[in-house]
Amino acid sequence: MIGSITPYLTLLVAWILQVFCFQYLVMGNGWLLPTFHLYGLILLPLTLSPLALLLICGLTGVLLDLTTMGGGIFTSSALLMGGCIPAVNRILIPREGYETMEQGTLQSHGFQWFSSRALLLLLAHNLWMFSLEAGRWGLMVEGWGKALTSAFFTWGLFLMASYISQSKRRKR
């Protein structure tokens, strides 16, 4: 079920921002590496089928790799995250369950739920991505450190984006 177009527009905007802006925002010699396109993926409908989630994540990763010289690393990491999303959603399911086509936004589920979900998924994505990138055991521990700091950095960007979109809605 595809439903409303808003989550897909959000994904498109997040992907464009990553390609044209955030990929240049690498700081601290790689210790703060933003992966903002994941914001679009975590805001996909919570009731979307796991197969559709996996395919959308894979496609997002492929397009990102093709435009940023990633060479498959974003595809692989996004697929892993796509596989983790249903499991994380099940862990964090509220007592009343999810509504059809509901998005996992900060506004609808609160700071704690949003942050737990975003950080779990970001950590899964980043640990896989930085381990692959390290390519050898000697660089693995440093890679995991970078995965952790980059996850928190990207989570901060997610919070900023959420607050910005929230304040725009309030103004309307």
Added chain:
Amino acid sequence: MYNLWRLIVRHQLILTFILCQGFALVWFFSSHGYPRGQWVRASLEVQGTWNEYVSDMSQLTELAHQNEQLLLENAQLRSELLKSKQRNNPLSTESKFANTIVPTEVIRSTAHLSANFIIINSGSDDGVETGQGALHRGFAVAKVVETTANHALLLPLIHTGMEWSARLGKNGPVGRLFWNGKDTQIAHLDDIPRNFAVSPGDTIYTSGFQGIFPPELTFGYATTTAPEQDGEFQRIQITLGAPFQELRYLHIVDDQASEAIELWMNPTP
């Protein structure tokens, strides 16, 4: 057959995941160390055009035009210098050193990855070809691995998948220079015989054996750290000459000797 189909349908999610992840990993491992091919060229076009635009915007406040003029002049002077070096070499009867120098600008470079890369705004239309070397203020920095009409992809010294042939001093032994993925200014030189004394500050030159760089260009300098012993050989720590975090302008050099050697090795019938 029906049972197999039912099994596939029942486990479609995990099968799709394994299939897609397999594709992604094959893509990653086949391109991570040495990115070549159609997807790299397509990606270079997209990246190159956008990065050039970003670079132009960031240069609005700088004296970009004057820089380019100086770069061109510098390239001509370097070319003359190399030619005069060749004339002064009594052993050479024809060109042994680089004679093509293309000044170029870096429009994207990474220094935070284990497999770093550089994109420049010159391509095959400007005379840049795969296999050529790149210099920064006279220091050897990278190798061209892929080109399009207007852009080229380079792999720098700070790439864990690359090894470079280097000579300790002008007449010393030749070893393998490599980067271990940590400090962007530190590399290591392996396979230097233990009996060869190394002093801090000794210059590490290109050997010219790989056909990427002409000989006697500088990679960097031996540091004060005591060499690690490994059997009959020692490993020397090197401070690289080029500042990889702030590369801006490069010169692409063409080692003519390598083309002649290629011809000798692959004679046409």
